[in-house]
Each structure stands twice: as C-alpha cells, then as structure tokens.
Amino acid sequence: MSYNPFSPNNQPGEINRPSRKKPMFKVNEQLRAFLKEHGREVQLPVAYRDLKRFTYALPVKDKDGKDSQWETVIYDMREWDYIRDGLVRIYALLKTEGDMSFSKHLDVARVDYCGFGNSQPFRIRIVNKFNDNYDHYYIKIADASRIYGLELEHMLSPNRITFLTDHQTLVEEHIPGIPGDIFIDKFLYQQDTNQIRIAKEFVKFNERCFVRLLGDMRSYNFVVDITPDIYDFQYRFRAIDFDQQSYEGRKNLYLPQFFKENNMLVAVTLKHLNKDSIEQYQTEERTMMTFRLVAARYRLKELLDIMGRDCISTQEKNQQLARELSELHNGNKSLLKCQNMGQLVKQHLKVCLRKNLLLVPRIKSRFGD
Secondary structure (H helix, E strand, C coil): CCCCCCCCCCCCHHHHCCCCCCCCCCCCHHHHHHHHHCCCECCCCCCHHHHCCCCEEEEEECCCCCEEEEEEEECCHHHHHHHHHHHHHHHHHHHHCCCHHHHHHEEEEEEEEECCCCCCCEEEEEEECCCCCEEEEEEEECCHHHHHHHHHHHHHCCCCCCEEEECCEEEEECCCCEEHHHHHHHCCCCCCCCHHHHHHHHHHHHHHHHHCCECCCCHHHEEEEEEEECCEEEEEEEECCCCCECCCCCHHHHCHHHCHHHHHHHHHHHHHCCHHHHHHHHHHHHHHHHHHHHHCHHHHHHHHHHHCCCCCCCHHHHHHHHHHHHHHCCCCCHHHHCCCHHHHHHHHHHHHHHHHHHHCCCCCCCCCC
16 A cells, blocks of 8 residues: 555644535536436426525424524415425436336325535425424535446445436435534444454555545434444444535645544544554455445446536646545656546546455456446
C-alpha cells in the first residue's frame, strides 16, 4: 500500500468542512440517455415542483420531543387528491415496477419537508391501511452530482440502490439503518456492541468513500445497519447522502475519519486495530470493489465516460484534488492530467484498484449488476 489514511492526529473539524453551499448541476442529455437505458428515467405522476405548493407547515419533533429539521406540510384539499394519488403511484413504481394492483391497501400518511441542506427533500410516508405498517421514500431536485453518486454506490458498494428520475425530479428509496450520529451517541459504547466489528466496518466504509471519491460523510450522512449473527451482530455503514460526489478539492473531505463528527469512531478504530489489521481490511474492501467493478464494467465505463465529459465542480477544485491525490499516491502523474472530476474519479479507481485488477481472473465474476 502507498498510504495508510488512519492516524490519531485528526485535523480540526472546521478545516475539513465542505463548502457551505454546493450548486446544483443540471442533468445533461448524455446522462439522461444513460438513465433511460437503465430504467432510471420514467414518467412520474408528481414532480418536485408540485410538492412545493403546500399551504402551511407544522414542525416535526423527534422521539425525545425535540425539534427536528423536518416540517409536515399541508396542501389545499383541491390539490391533495391529485398529489396523494400520484405519490402512491410513485411508490408502486419504486417497489413493484408500477403494478397498481396492491395500491388499494396504500395511503399517504404524511409528507414532510426539510429546508436544510442542498437537496431540500420531501419525505413521503406510505402506510398500509390493513396493518398500519409504513415505509418512506424521498423526492428531491435532480442534481447530476447526486445521480452520479447514486449510480457509483449501486455499482461499487455492497448495496443496491433504487432511484428514479423525471427531468428535474429525483425519487430515492429509503435506506434503513440507525443514523450515524445517533448510533455514536446511544449505541457505540453499549455493552453488547462489538466495537472490533464496528472498527473493521468503519475502515471499509472509509476506504469505499475514498476510492470512489464520495465526500462529506459526517455521521449524519450515513447510517449503521445492524444484522443479528451467530452469537453476535454484523454491522454495515451505508451512505445516505450523495450530494458531495467528487465536488470538493481537499482529499481529506473524502475520508470520513477526518470529520470531527466521526472522532469517536476513529478512537474505537485506533483502540482495537493495529496498522496491519487496518491494511488488511482496506485490502479486503478494495478486492470486493474490484469484483464489483469487473461485474459492472460496461455500465460503469459508460457512466464514467459521460461523467468525464460533464462539469460537476470547478476547475480550481479539480486541480487542487488532482495535486493532493497525486502527492498521496507517490507523485502519480496520471492524476494531474485529469481535466475534470469525472476523469479524476475514473483515474483514481485505476490507481487504487490496479493491483487488484491484475489478480482478477478473466472469468465471469461472482457478482452481477
């Protein structure tokens, strides 16, 4: 390995904060054609702009009775029937490819809006009228950065992502798990929490984000998925915010360990893992990413080629990140030749996974798209 990103000397949090306001980037025609080809672009019955026509909002409190960032929005009754029916249909598109035969059991329990952050999402709660079981999904403004991030997550992580687009509207499934900040506060130091496994999974998550250049993974931008296992539990860190896919110019913003919000996870990692263990888990994750890359190589190449012709950051940030990554990878000059963030993501994947790619046999992978 040419680097070991874990260090007990985290830099001050303010230095490692992303830009206060990231601009939205328009979905170009090449990306839209890609989305249509792979079943992501569909005609939606309700658009983001329709949901903005609410009449008033009520604050949503969390389980502890404290104000949250969300507000429940209320619509004029003349519009509600149209919006409600459309939201149920969107849920059917997400879950059953538009099969409406089950829709008679479904209703919209509420619509929440969050004005915090770049995406300003709406959270839709769908309820089964027969048993009161509920599910969520999100409607946001379609942003090219976020869409590239979602696709890269789908192809290069252990997780599959379901999302749909329609011009300026983006629909995302709910990603279940305990929000990272809540997990750190309430679960990390519980007696039955296996901190060694937490440390292992945080190293792997750190590596995934860095290799594919997904930034701003502060604790409230990922969740921890807990699965019961033989005599114990397994954990998985899952990103839930893809707004900062290869936008920033500082390499540390692509390493979750450098955010002060994650300091407790870093402390647990350094307590339980030595340098060799950290490098072992980094290698394991790069190996798995390589198998996923090989399995999705044609789709991934198509996406990265489109991304390499798109503009999703500034030239200044691109040059800064290229310099910092080149220095990190022993002066690798290929990174300095990248003209935009899309090219930089493609080249960084090559640099990080080249050794593993050489070891992959030229046979059908054990992983599919």
